[in-house]
Amino acid sequence: MSLAAIPLAAENNPLIPDLGELIIGFIAFAVLVALLWKAAFPAIERVYHERTERIEGGIARADQAQQEAQRTLEQYRAQLAEARAEATRMREEARVQGQGIVEELRARAQQEAAQITARAEARIEADRQHAFAELRSEIGRLAVDLSGRIIGESLQDGDRQRRVVDRFLTDLEDAAGGAAGGASPAPPMR
DSSP, rough: OOOOSEEEEETOOSSSOOOHHHHHHHHHHHHHHHHHIIIIIHHHHHHHHHHHHHHHHHHHHHHHHHHHHHHHHHHHHHHHHHHHHHHHHHHHHHHHHHHHHHHHHHHHHHHHHHHHHHHHHHHHHHHHHHHHHHHHHHHHHHHHHHHHHHHOOOOHHHHHHHHHHHHHHHHHHHHHHHTSOOOOOOOOOO
């Protein structure tokens, strides 16, 4: 069977539409496309452009915000570095001042120690001189008493007593100096 032999009847074939329906459908589709073209497509296009601009504006604002945040971060880092440098400088100044204070206190303490030592040495020397004078006087008195007993005469005369005491102490110092390896004798007290 050939195709030409098949009858093409629109009424009997459900796949072929009726010509009137096809024309009315085409006109309705054209009116619909015209209405969409005039009313809906410009609104859709406008909304599309607005959204695109908002998105691009948002991206631009986000870029600006990110750049501002980056500048703020750099400023913060610079301030932090400056604060750290200032803290380091302050610590160094405090350390130097602390060393100065320690040195000043040490010098003051050494000065006070030297003064105390000098006073103590002066006091010791004065006490030694006083003890030496008392000892000399006591030795002299004992020597006079002993000499008076040995000699058998009274040595109450002041000049005679002094001469005897001085001679006795000189002999005693010479004997002590010779025994100590030639130490110089103390001058006699009058």
